[in-house]
Amino acid sequence: xxFGLLGTTPLSVRPRVTAPDFPAGRLRGSSTRVCPRWHDMSxxxxxxxxxxxxxxxxxxxxxxxxxxxxxxxxxxxxxRLASIWHSLHAISAQLSxxxxxxxIELLETQNFDLRCVQTVTGTKxxxxxxxxxxxxxxxxxxxxxxxxxxxxxxxFYELEMPIRCELFxxxxxxxxxxxxNAFGY
Amino acid sequence: xxxxxxxxMKAYTFRVFNKTGVCLFNHAWPGTAHTSLDDDTRxxxxxxxxxxxxxxxxxxxxxxxxxxxxxxxxLGGYYSFRTNNYKxxxxxxxxxxxxxxxxxxxxxxxxxxxxxxxxxxVDVTAKNPAAGGPDELPSEVSCAxxxxxxxxxxxxxxxxxx
Numbered sequence: 001x002x003f004g005l006l007g008t009t010p011l012s013v014r015p016r017v018t019a020p021d022f023p024a025g026r027l028r029g030s031s032t033r034v035c036p037r038w039h040d041m042s043x044x045x046x047x048x049x050x051x052x053x054x055x056x057x058x059x060x061x062x063x064x065x066x067x068x069x070x071x072x073x074x075x076x077x078x079x080r081l082a083s084i085w086h087s088l089h090a091i092s093a094q095l096s097x098x099x100x101x102x103x104i105e106l107l108e109t110q111n112f113d114l115r116c117v118q119t120v121t122g123t124k125x126x127x128x129x130x131x132x133x134x135x136x137x138x139x140x141x142x143x144x145x146x147x148x149x150x151x152x153x154x155x156f157y158e159l160e161m162p163i164r165c166e167l168f169x170x171x172x173x174x175x176x177x178x179x180x181n182a183f184g185y
Numbered sequence: 186x187x188x189x190x191x192x193x194m195k196a197y198t199f200r201v202f203n204k205t206g207v208c209l210f211n212h213a214w215p216g217t218a219h220t221s222l223d224d225d226t227r228x229x230x231x232x233x234x235x236x237x238x239x240x241x242x243x244x245x246x247x248x249x250x251x252x253x254x255x256x257x258x259x260l261g262g263y264y265s266f267r268t269n270n271y272k273x274x275x276x277x278x279x280x281x282x283x284x285x286x287x288x289x290x291x292x293x294x295x296x297x298x299x300x301x302x303x304x305x306x307v308d309v310t311a312k313n314p315a316a317g318g319p320d321e322l323p324s325e326v327s328c329a330x331x332x333x334x335x336x337x338x339x340x341x342x343x344x345x346x347x
Contacts, residue, residue, distance in 0.1 A: 050246050070246040077243065084240050091233045092268055095226070097197035097217040097287055102269050109241050109264040128244060 045111050046070060048185030049136075049176045050128040052143060053078075056160045057122030059086030063163040067176045089116065089124065115140060123147075139179045146171045194343035197271060197287040199335050201306055204281025206231040210306065212332050217287075234275060234283060237266075263296045274299050282306075298342040305334040 046068040054063035061082035066072065073081070089103040107114040108131065115136040116126035125140045125147070150168035151157050157165060197217045201210040208227055213220035222230070241264060265274040267290050276284040276299045284303050286295060309327040 045246050068246070073243070081240060081243060084236055088233055088237055088240065091229060092266070095219075095230055095233070096268065096271055097213075097219065098270050099218065100270055104266050104268055107237075107241075107264065107266040109245070111245050111247065114244070128246070130246075 045130045047130045048133060048180040048183070049139065050112065050130070052125070052127050052139075052172060052176065053082060053085075054143075054147065054163065055082050055086055055124040055126075058160065059083045060160065062161065063168075065169070065172070067173070067180075085116075085126065086124065089118065117141065117144065119144060133179075133185075134183055135179045139175060142175045143172055146175065194292055194339065195289040196339045197289075198285070199287075199302065200230075200285045202231055202234075202283040202285070204283075206235075209282075209310075210328065210331060212335055230285075231283075234285070237275075238277065263299065265295070276300065276303060278303070295342065298338055301338050302335055305331060305338070 048068060050068045050070050051064065051066040053061065056062050059082065061079050064078045064082070093101040093103045103118055104116055106116070111131070112128050113131050113133060113136070114126055114128050116124055117137070117140040118124045125143050127136050127140055127143075129136055146168055150165050150171060151163055154165050154168075157163070163169075195216070196214050198211070198213045198220075200208060200212070200222070203209055206228065208222055208231075211222050219226060262278060263274070263276045265272060267273075270290060272288050272290045272292060274286045274288070274295045276296070278284075282303075284299055284306070286299050286302065288295070309331050313327060315324070
């Protein structure tokens with residue numbers, strides 16, 4: 001159907017537009033109105049890994065990238081979310097009912113899982129993915145290794161600043177793809 | 186905890202907060218570090234849970250239909266987070282009540298358990314004609330009854346999962 005011509009064609013020849021998941025037979029000649037199940041479409045969570053975030057030891061965001069078809073988050077918002085996560089991680093250790101808590105490792109919600117790893121130097125790596133995605137801990141350790149190799153050993157990288165190292169970004173992409181492929185996503 | 190892995194699932198605390206952060210019910214099992222909730226800890230706990238709920242709403246990977254930024258967390262109302270030595274299960278209701286259960290880190294999904302605890306809480310507060318209202322502190326007697334039902338629910342849950 002040529003949507004661009006809708007304004008100029010006479011009503012009788014306008015193409016009939018059907019909703020994407022609506023069987024065409026139901027619309028034509030049917031007198032009952034059935035609502036399309038939009039809530040089904042909106043709760044579709046992309047499978048596999050969604051995004052990877054790296055936070056420096058003061059709580060500032062140094063790397064954030066999405067690897068699935070998820071709604072993009074505004075840059076300022078990502079900075080805010082990173083510092084919120086940094087404080088939540090610290091508070092969870094303070095509010096522990098027993099001694100020796102190191103902070104949140106896993107957050108499981110209805111629509112996504114979040115796995116976090118904190119290094120001994122205070123840098124946090126976390127990944128969001130669809131619920132019950134396997135292999136996230138290994139992915140985070142792989143990203144940490146890549147961070148050590150392509151960011152820390154990069155003489156032009158300024159510590160605690162946003163990461164702009166092409167090799168790091170490329171290799172993280174490969175690692176995410178490998179995690180998704182290993183489990184059939 | 187008695188014996189090894191085959192023993193009771195270890196729970197630390199069960200707390201209920203209303204939407205303004207008042208702690209309506211606080212039960213701590215032995216072995217917990219902070220059994221009573223002093224004001225600063227209460228505010229820190231409630232504030233962090235509030236921020237966590239907003240965080241989940243913003244990080245959720247689909248477009249939030251309700252538009253208030255917290256729709257995702259109230260869709261199912263249950264989420265849990267785990268650290269290396271404890272796991273907290275959170276259930277929130279549309280009226281703003283927050284049910285928190287802290288257990289050992291090895292447990293799985295306790296959504297049913299926490300729902301049962303919510304129902305016993307509701308029995309004692311909203312359904313009790315002598316109580317002030319669902320948002321107020323339950324009386325001493327009902328606290329004792331609630332404690333018993335909470336302990337029983339946790340025992341039942343560990344009997345199921347073991």
